[in-house]
Amino acid sequence: MKNTDAVWRHVESRRDRYNALSDTVWGMPELNYAEHRSAAEHRDLLEAEGFRVTQGIAGIPTAVMGEAGDEGPVIAILGEYDALPGLSQEAGVAEHRPIEAGGHGHGCGHNLLGSASLLAAAAVKDWLAERGLKGRVRYYGCPAEEGGSAKGFMVRDGAFDDVDIAICWHPAAFSGVNKPKSLACMEVDFSFVGRSSHAAAAPHLGRSALDAVELMNVGVNYMREHMPSHARIHYALQDAGGIAPNVVQGRARVRYLVRSLTMAEVLALLERVKKIAQGASLMTETQVTHRVLSADAELVANPPLEQAMEEAFLHLGAPAFDEADKDFARDIQATLTPAEIDAAYRRAGLAPIPGEVLAERLVPLSAPEPAGIGSTDVGTVSWKVPTVQARGATYAIGTPGHSWQLVAQGKAPAAHKGLEHVAKVMAATAAAVFEDPALLAQARADHAARTKEMPDVFPIPKDVPPPLDMAGKAAA
Secondary structure: OHHHHHHHHHHHHHHHHHHHHHHHHHOOOOOOOHHHHHHHHHHHHHHHHEEEEEEEEHOOOEEEEEEEOOOEEEEEEEEEEEOOOOOOOOOOOOOOOOOOOOOOOOOOOHHHHHHHHHHHHHHHHHHHHHOOOOEEEEEEEEEOOOOOOOHHHHOOOOOOOOOEEEEEEEEEEOEOOOOOOOEEEEEEEEEOOEOEEEEOHHHOOOEEEHHHHHHHHHHHHHHHHHHOOEEEEEEEEEEEOOOOEEOOEEEEEEEEEEOOOOOHHHHHHHHHHHHHHHHHHHHHOOOOEEEEEEEEEEOOHHHOOOOOHHHHHHHOOOOOHHHHHHHHHHHOOOOOOHHHHHHHHHHOOOOOOOOOOOOEEEEOOOOOOOOOOOOHHHHHHHHHHHHEEEEEOOOOOOOOOOOOHHHHHOOOOOHHHHHHHHHHHHHHHHHHHOHHHHHHHHHHHHHHHHHHHHOOOOOOOOOOOOOOOHHHOOOO
């Protein structure tokens, strides 16, 4: 690839300040739509780098965008910085040791995600100026990926209308181009209202909303036998109506997350879930309402961009880790089960290597489809513009996502090495698009053909506002 070494030099010259950004965000874990300090750290660095900064995108206070350059193609590099509830954990120790009981933690590595993406954008900014090329690079600081679907609201509000290409990444056990497979999803709260009463003296006067939630859950569990095997339905109780067993609970709320391969399938399954909720309401003589919180479309592939990113990976090579990195990774692996380690290889489509603790190899594009996929609001972006994602090795093989083990590795030297490595890949991919108008044209043509053939079911209803109160109601 031409001139990639030049853009990599701009990544290398900044590594320390972006490792520091990642560590700072790790130390202030904030949930969906409440990432005020984390967003401010990214905004401040954007301003220091000379980007033109816009805040409050799509009416979301913690969504920020920085732009540099003028005229020419627009390439967006997407970052995230939201954390997860209940995953507080000290860094650098291979045992469960919460910093704060019940506190939050970066159990999906989004402290690294935002930092590496902003590092790549800053490097491309200076590379464009150095080369005298026309083009605009943007960093989008995207909150609330963990069930909040902020990127979807940003797409709906027009934030990506003039973007030509979107680039993103995610921390992982292995490095390589992310296979464009994800599950579409929709997150919905079901609230039941009944009538409170004394559970012993006057139970006949009460109508239990908690009973309705339990019956709904039973009904959905029976439904699982009669839905596609690739579909997933999860639920979590948000409000049990109280803690006193001698009171008939007059209110209760349960949150459902419905997933499937396409948004059309999600919507069909959700209609069935709604009918079950109505049935539970009838059985208990309660009232039920539902509120859509968020939704993500499935990812749309873009082979021209995926091939360009693959070339960047191959030119750069695999990340390298030292013995101290591997020693800590061995300690982490000692806390894992063989099944967890095996699952990491199956998700990557790779054969295990005995004794391998950190991945110093690349996952080729030709690897089998991943075994087990989740959801991401990057999927909604990929319907709007050609999109490509990387995976960057930043933690021990087998580390489960959304775990204390992942939080414990979030500030490790291995994580910093992975951050720099994947920033170089994203920067090189952006540089390839800026330098090659034919690649941009191929990516756009491929995207147009794919989205024309697929039913465009926008995941978030038009009347649903961003759930800015989500963090206070528990995260998904």
